[in-house]
Amino acid sequence: MKPAADAPVVLSTHGLVSGYERDLPIIRGVDMKVTKGEFLLLLGPNGAGKSTLVKTIAGLVPVHAGTIVQEGVDLTSMPPHLRVRHGLAFVPQTENVFTTMTIHENLLVAAQILPKASRAGRIADLYAMFPDLLRLKTLRAGQLSGGQRQMLAVARALIVEPSVLILDEPSAGLAPRIVREVFDNLKAVNATGVTTILVEQNVKAALAIADRAIVLVEGQVRLEGDAHSLGDDAVMAELYLGARHPSAEARP
Numbered sequence: 729m730k731p732a733a734d735a736p737v738v739l740s741t742h743g744l745v746s747g748y749e750r751d752l753p754i755i756r757g758v759d760m761k762v763t764k765g766e767f768l769l770l771l772g773p774n775g776a777g778k779s780t781l782v783k784t785i786a787g788l789v790p791v792h793a794g795t796i797v798q799e800g801v802d803l804t805s806m807p808p809h810l811r812v813r814h815g816l817a818f819v820p821q822t823e824n825v826f827t828t829m830t831i832h833e834n835l836l837v838a839a840q841i842l843p844k845a846s847r848a849g850r851i852a853d854l855y856a857m858f859p860d861l862l863r864l865k866t867l868r869a870g871q872l873s874g875g876q877r878q879m880l881a882v883a884r885a886l887i888v889e890p891s892v893l894i895l896d897e898p899s900a901g902l903a904p905r906i907v908r909e910v911f912d913n914l915k916a917v918n919a920t921g922v923t924t925i926l927v928e929q930n931v932k933a934a935l936a937i938a939d940r941a942i943v944l945v946e947g948q949v950r951l952e953g954d955a956h957s958l959g960d961d962a963v964m965a966e967l968y969l970g971a972r973h974p975s976a977e978a979r980p
């Protein structure tokens with residue numbers, strides 16, 4: 729959903745410094761703002777700190793300095809499960825579903841965070857949004873294809889009706905056709921008004937569905953701009969040349 733020019737900021741970081749060890753910051757002073765309904769892409773070379781940044785926002789990596797604010801509430805020292813209740817959903821890159829449980833059981837477990845009376849209704853809403861999950865509801869998650877498994881991970885994250893959905897490379901290891909399916913699903917979720925932050929390596933395909941992109945290099949914002957014009961930027965060419973730069977992907 730392309731946000732209006734005057735859309736309010738829903739999530740922001742201010743001078744964010746974070747890392748796994750106190751004397752080794754990985755994220756080194758990141759200021760970012762995401763507006764309501766926006767589809768923001770987080771790009772950057774391997775090891776730039778994309779996963780660390782989103783894990784920090786989700787509360788999974790210690791903050792050394794700076795703040796994280798969502799809709800006027802300071803999340804910086806809030807435990808991860810309270811961030812989820814506040815409306816911040818995070819889909820990690822791996823271990824995002826219970827493989828030995830069925831689709832339905834996975835959704836039931838995720839729904840435990842809701843009041844008992846609203847669980848069945850919310851799961852029904854999600855089945856309406858993802859009819860394939862309803863069709864396959866008795867299959868174990870470990871039996872699903874990569875794309876179906878990502879769909880389940882997204883559905884689990886959506887159980888709390890988050891205002892912000894963050895995904896760490898949901899396309900990892902998927903064939904291009906399946907990546908398009910996953911991206912179509914994410915675009916549809918974003919179209920319902922869920923602000924979306926996507927970490928991606930599939931630069932060209934991801935720029936096509938996003939509103940704006942931030943390029944992270946060595947834990948700092950190197951570049952940001954409109955997703956549709958960023959693909960032509962010289963810095964992008966320098967960062968991705970010969971690897972996954974959009975123009976390189978387009979070559980036969």
Ligand SMILES: Nc1ncnc2c1ncn2[C@@H]1O[C@H](COP(=O)(O)OP(=O)(O)OP(=O)(O)O)[C@@H](O)[C@H]1O
Pocket residue numbers: 748754772773774775776777778779780781929
């Ligand atoms: N659990 C961890 N403990 C210590 N250091 C880590 C941990 N996870 C990542 N790092 C380090 O943090 C830095 C940034 O890694 P991160 O995974 O955030 O980058 P990325 O941009 O997501 O990379 P990629 O695109 O390759 O997934 C790297 O130097 C990495 O070695």
